[in-house]
Amino acid sequence: MLSTIKTLAQTLAPRLIEIRRHLHAHPELSGQEYQTAAYVAGVLSSCGLRVEEAVGKTGVVGELQGRGEDNRILGIRTDMDALPIQELTSVEFASRKPGIMHACGHDVHTTLGLGTAMILSQMQESLQGNVRFIFQPAEEIAQGAGWMVRDGAMRDVSSIFGVHVFPSIPAQSVGIRYGALTAAADDLEIFIQGESGHGARPHEAKDAIWIAAQAICALQQAIARTQNPLRPIVLTIGQIAGGRAPNVIADRVRMAGTVRSLHPETHASLPAWIEGIVNDICKMYGASCEVNYRRGVPSVQNDFALTQLIEAAAREAWGSDRVQILTEPSLGAEDFSLYLESAPGTMFRLGVGYPERLNHPLHHPEFEVDESAIVTGVVTLAYAACKYWQSPHRES
Numbered sequence: 367m368l369s370t371i372k373t374l375a376q377t378l379a380p381r382l383i384e385i386r387r388h389l390h391a392h393p394e395l396s397g398q399e400y401q402t403a404a405y406v407a408g409v410l411s412s413c414g415l416r417v418e419e420a421v422g423k424t425g426v427v428g429e430l431q432g433r434g435e436d437n438r439i440l441g442i443r444t445d446m447d448a449l450p451i452q453e454l455t456s457v458e459f460a461s462r463k464p465g466i467m468h469a470c471g472h473d474v475h476t477t478l479g480l481g482t483a484m485i486l487s488q489m490q491e492s493l494q495g496n497v498r499f500i501f502q503p504a505e506e507i508a509q510g511a512g513w514m515v516r517d518g519a520m521r522d523v524s525s526i527f528g529v530h531v532f533p534s535i536p537a538q539s540v541g542i543r544y545g546a547l548t549a550a551a552d553d554l555e556i557f558i559q560g561e562s563g564h565g566a567r568p569h570e571a572k573d574a575i576w577i578a579a580q581a582i583c584a585l586q587q588a589i590a591r592t593q594n595p596l597r598p599i600v601l602t603i604g605q606i607a608g609g610r611a612p613n614v615i616a617d618r619v620r621m622a623g624t625v626r627s628l629h630p631e632t633h634a635s636l637p638a639w640i641e642g643i644v645n646d647i648c649k650m651y652g653a654s655c656e657v658n659y660r661r662g663v664p665s666v667q668n669d670f671a672l673t674q675l676i677e678a679a680a681r682e683a684w685g686s687d688r689v690q691i692l693t694e695p696s697l698g699a700e701d702f703s704l705y706l707e708s709a710p711g712t713m714f715r716l717g718v719g720y721p722e723r724l725n726h727p728l729h730h731p732e733f734e735v736d737e738s739a740i741v742t743g744v745v746t747l748a749y750a751a752c753k754y755w756q757s758p759h760r761e762s
């Protein structure tokens with residue numbers, strides 16, 4: 367079966383590179399993936415999949431019926447949106463849209479979903495279960511997965527696979543991560559209300575800027591001294607504003623930031639914990655506060671058995687030299703976690719780095735991928751899907 371998949375992938379490789387370059391040249395921003403979605407739907411239809419468009423606004427779902435008796439579904443999710451970045455590469459298929467670029471590799475992801483669908487559709491007779499290809503929009507704004515789930519993309523899905531390109535792993539290798547892959551990312555907004563006064567008479571005022579500074583220091587120190595260091599938290603206040611003149615004590619300050627965490631229990635406790643600290647500081651100095659904590663996406667927690675399955679598929683396909691076990695999670699965020707609220711899943715990293723030259727990071731205007739990774743990605747996904755339906759797997 368593996369050799370069939372590899373042969374199909376090699377035969378399809380020029381077509382897949384053509385698809386990827388087309389997508390790369392025609393990027394679309396989050397929630398506006400109209401042409402991309404139509405293109406994806408066209409390819410899926412030509413492979414004989416049952417296709418549903420406008421799922422999750424601009425998302426596409428394609429379903430491949432297996433021949434087994436199991437009517438549950440394996441999900442394979444890829445994302446389609448680009449970023450508001452002006453491309454600065456010199457590739458001939460560079461973005462034709464000023465200010466929009468596939469700088470996070472979602473053009474490659476879309477190609478991987480399509481390539482896997484092409485391969486599995488040619489092996490339909492030996493595919494023992496169903497596969498649903500979920501092409502989601504708006505991952506960059508962490509909205510698309512929620513839209514897809516709301517529109518039923520996870521209905522009857524027993525497990526789900528995801529993939530993200532990774533420039534610091536060389537092309538033709540994959541990165542496997544057990545446990546937490548990415549962080550929960552939440553938004554924080556804090557208003558401190560003090561009392562204005564003359565800059566020379568602090569005893570007659572309640573200095574909101576000084577109290578805000580105390581609150582920031584208290585939060586950072588409390589992370590270091592009251593939280594389990596093995597369950598990391600990053601709290602970044604990225605915006606702060608207040609005050610009107612150098613000699614007038616500010617009565618009000620607004621701060622806004624992002625809060626990243628990996629452990630689900632820590633994540634659950636964060637809003638009350640932060641509000642408590644800011645409240646106590648304000649109370650101590652006679653000020654008041656308002657803390658708005660908005661949940662973003664949860665942490666991606668890779669399912670153990672499914673991660674083992676992807677690892678085994680990659681090792682068999684490429685040899686152990688091409689499989690890296692990643693020891694560290696990322697504190698970036700990924701809305702793949704929202705699918706994991708419906709079914710267990712796992713996301714792996716696909717190396718796209720050039721072995722012998724500088725690899726720019728994701729979201730960089732000169733980000734480029736080594737396209738030989740595309741075959742690695744589709745073979746790994748297609749073979750893992752076949753293995754999934756062959757091996758005894760957990761109930762969802």
Ligand code: NI
Pocket residue numbers: 470471472505530
């Ligand atoms: Ni991305």
